[in-house]
Amino acid sequence: MTRHALCAEPTHSVWDRSLAPRLRIESGDEVEIPCVDASGGQVWPGMSTEEYLRIDRSRIHALTGPIWIEGAEPGDVLQVDVMATRHSGWGWSSVVEGLGFLKDRFREPYLFHWHLEGEFSASLDPAIVPLRPFLGVMGVARAEDGAFRTRPPGPFGGNLDVRELCAGSRLYLPVYNPGALFSCGDGHAAQGDGEVCINGIECPLDVTLRFYLHKSQALSGPLIESSEESAPDLSSDAWVVVETGTDLAAAARAATGRMVDLLVSRWGFSEVHAYILCSVAMKLRLSQVVNEPVHTVSAAIAKQILPQRQLFPISPR
Amino acid sequence: MTRHALCAEPTHSVWDRSLAPRLRIESGDEVEIPCVDASGGQVWPGMSTEEYLRIDRSRIHALTGPIWIEGAEPGDVLQVDVMATRHSGWGWSSVVEGLGFLKDRFREPYLFHWHLEGEFSASLDPAIVPLRPFLGVMGVARAEDGAFRTRPPGPFGGNLDVRELCAGSRLYLPVYNPGALFSCGDGHAAQGDGEVCINGIECPLDVTLRFYLHKSQALSGPLIESSEESAPDLSSDAWVVVETGTDLAAAARAATGRMVDLLVSRWGFSEVHAYILCSVAMKLRLSQVVNEPVHTVSAAIAKQILPQRQLFPISPR
Numbered sequence: 001m002t003r004h005a006l007c008a009e010p011t012h013s014v015w016d017r018s019l020a021p022r023l024r025i026e027s028g029d030e031v032e033i034p035c036v037d038a039s040g041g042q043v044w045p046g047m048s049t050e051e052y053l054r055i056d057r058s059r060i061h062a063l064t065g066p067i068w069i070e071g072a073e074p075g076d077v078l079q080v081d082v083m084a085t086r087h088s089g090w091g092w093s094s095v096v097e098g099l100g101f102l103k104d105r106f107r108e109p110y111l112f113h114w115h116l117e118g119e120f121s122a123s124l125d126p127a128i129v130p131l132r133p134f135l136g137v138m139g140v141a142r143a144e145d146g147a148f149r150t151r152p153p154g155p156f157g158g159n160l161d162v163r164e165l166c167a168g169s170r171l172y173l174p175v176y177n178p179g180a181l182f183s184c185g186d187g188h189a190a191q192g193d194g195e196v197c198i199n200g201i202e203c204p205l206d207v208t209l210r211f212y213l214h215k216s217q218a219l220s221g222p223l224i225e226s227s228e229e230s231a232p233d234l235s236s237d238a239w240v241v242v243e244t245g246t247d248l249a250a251a252a253r254a255a256t257g258r259m260v261d262l263l264v265s266r267w268g269f270s271e272v273h274a275y276i277l278c279s280v281a282m283k284l285r286l287s288q289v290v291n292e293p294v295h296t297v298s299a300a301i302a303k304q305i306l307p308q309r310q311l312f313p314i315s316p317r
Numbered sequence: 318m319t320r321h322a323l324c325a326e327p328t329h330s331v332w333d334r335s336l337a338p339r340l341r342i343e344s345g346d347e348v349e350i351p352c353v354d355a356s357g358g359q360v361w362p363g364m365s366t367e368e369y370l371r372i373d374r375s376r377i378h379a380l381t382g383p384i385w386i387e388g389a390e391p392g393d394v395l396q397v398d399v400m401a402t403r404h405s406g407w408g409w410s411s412v413v414e415g416l417g418f419l420k421d422r423f424r425e426p427y428l429f430h431w432h433l434e435g436e437f438s439a440s441l442d443p444a445i446v447p448l449r450p451f452l453g454v455m456g457v458a459r460a461e462d463g464a465f466r467t468r469p470p471g472p473f474g475g476n477l478d479v480r481e482l483c484a485g486s487r488l489y490l491p492v493y494n495p496g497a498l499f500s501c502g503d504g505h506a507a508q509g510d511g512e513v514c515i516n517g518i519e520c521p522l523d524v525t526l527r528f529y530l531h532k533s534q535a536l537s538g539p540l541i542e543s544s545e546e547s548a549p550d551l552s553s554d555a556w557v558v559v560e561t562g563t564d565l566a567a568a569a570r571a572a573t574g575r576m577v578d579l580l581v582s583r584w585g586f587s588e589v590h591a592y593i594l595c596s597v598a599m600k601l602r603l604s605q606v607v608n609e610p611v612h613t614v615s616a617a618i619a620k621q622i623l624p625q626r627q628l629f630p631i632s633p634r
Contacts, residue, residue: 028631077629079629079631099607100607101606101607151608151609151611152561152608152610152611153561153605153608153611153613154561154611155561159605159608160559160561160604160605160613161604161605161608161613162557162559162604162605162613162615163604164553164555164557164615164617172628172629193602193603193604193605194603194604194605194606194607195604195605195606195607195608196606196607197607198607212629212631214629217629220575221558221559221560221561221575222558222559223556223557223558223559223579223628224555224556224557224558224559224615225554225555225556225557225620225628226553226554226555226556226557226617227553227554228553228554236481236543236544236545237543237544237545238481238541238542238543239540239541239542239543240479240481240540240541240542240543241538241539241540241541242477242479242538242539242540242541243538244469244470244471244472244477244538248565248566248569249565249606252565252603252606258537258538262540283602284602284603284606285510285600285601285602285603286510286511286569286601286602286603286614287477287478287479287480287510287511287512288470288476288477288478288479288510288511288512289418289511289512289513289566289569289601290416290417290418290511290512290513290514290515291468291469291470291476291478291512292468293469294468294469294470294471296470296477296478296479297603298479298481298541300481300543311489311540311542312394312396312489312529312531312534314345314396314529
């Protein structure tokens with residue numbers, strides 16, 4: 001096994017199988033990558049919202065790669081083990097007009113800065129947000145010729161934003177091109193299911209990845225072997241908002257909106273802080289998808305994230 | 318606090334605010350209810366699929382109630398604490414033509430019987446399914462006049478099928494009628510997110526519920542305070558299938574289908590057993606709902622449910 005180091009830049013912000021590989025490795029090798037944040041270093045601690053609005057959004061997600069895996073061919077499977085992640089003490093989340101799951105409600109641009117301490121952040125007072133750093137984007141070059149924006153994920157991986165991809169987890173991807181051409185970026189110190197406000201805790205993230213090649217294996221899309229071995233201990237005790245409806249997206253949106261309302265009315269968060277907290281810490285589940293025509297979606301926030309509250313105190317009789 | 322006992326039958330299978338209360342209680346009281354299974358006792362251990370097809374489906378969900386809570390009025394909130402649940406060692410799951418999340422793939426009727434031992438079932442070999450009993454249906458009478466089938470849930474609760482509602486959890490419901498008129502049933506010894514095959518582990522379930530009334534509280538739909546204190550320990554290590562697409566329901570369906578495929582190809586389950594396992598144990602999450610137009614859905618099965626497998630063994634170089 002060989003250890004490689006790949007500096008983050010120059011980054012790229014499209015999937016394009018004609019990009020020249022920046023590193024060639026063998027199956028079994030490990031690569032250290034100090035990924036820049038999703039803005040490609042355009043956002044800095046203390047930046048104002050006004051300054052943030054002027055960043056070049058075409059540079060998002062600022063991926064590092066491609067990495068060529070020797071011997072990889074279409075029809076193989078690339079295994080990516082996330083060995084370690086290290087944030088650098090700082091991150092950001094934003095609200096951008098026209099983006100986000102509640103974009104009709106949250107139109108005012110906003111940039112929030114996080115101070116990250118070890119496995120938790122106390123920046124969004126009074127919440128204590130557990131950190132589970134992972135890369136929002138890991139993928140291989142797409143099967144098609146051309147340059148594709150990185151926002152849409154696909155069977156090649158890419159902008160999956162699956163919070164289970166923290167250290168200790170493994171990602172399996174189908175290979176579509178010789179060398180596989182792996183790239184990654186979009187570090188998140190934490191992210192809820194849905195990433196509802198459009199961002200997790202966006203941050204520069206040093207990662208150590210190990211790659212294995214599996215020849216001629218059937219795989220039609222990303223598969224993850226998840227682990228929480230490195231995650232801060234999070235109990236399952238939670239506040240859960242339940243919404244029902246005939247349209248899953250509408251029900252999920254309503255549940256998210258009600259969770260924002262709950263955080264505002266009962267814990268005193270500002271609206272936008274509640275929205276951001278949902279984006280970095282809320283779980284969003286399809287509880288029931290078969291009682292047609294009405295389905296159930298649940299939005300949950302772990303109790304340990306919030307100060308203890310008895311929402312409906314029981315008065316002595 | 319007064320303890321009451323309410324025998325399960327006669328049951329009812331519609332929401333109708335004109336139904337006469339079977340029990341009147343005060344806020345703070347506890348009620349023991351030995352709920353029948355969702356079929357209303359029509360399914361029994363060892364029943365054949367042919368016999369199952371002849372049950373009267375209009376009797377599903379066979380709810381017990383209504384319970385009148387003294388002093389409850391529209392605009393109040395009813396708190397239901399799930400104090401304890403006790404299965405009776407047996408349950409069933411079925412596939413019914415025309416129902417279920419993968420109904421185009423699974424058309425053949427099938428009835429599966431579970432033997433339940435304490436906190437686990439080993440009936441669906443080689444899976445070990447952890448049991449977390451809860452009631453699929455808990456609700457108050459709807460605001461409208463008339464008799465409504467119980468399949469669709471709503472702001473009044475009802476057929477929510479939220480797996481977090483196990484013992485130790487609390488459900489808060491808006492009150493729409495004098496006395497609230499609470500009913501419950503549809504015991505599940507276990508259920509995955511989505512309840513994809515149409516059933517959890519359907520079973521008779523003895524429950525102990527405690528009720529509290531909160532006067533004049535704003536609540537627009539069900540809210541749960543969840544707890545896993547009584548649940549078998551389930552680690553978060555999991556196999557996670559990731560699907561992306563522009564339609565959340567289609568992506569969730571594709572992820573469920575791929576999980577069925579994985580269980581069949583790698584663990585040797587029959588197709589229908591894999592489907593049932595997903596229905597009673599799979600988690601279904603909206604990982605990302607903001608990278609328009611393509612969203613991400615994850616379907617996960619905890620590793621401890623399955624025999625250990627290295628899906629892609631690493632060969633020495």
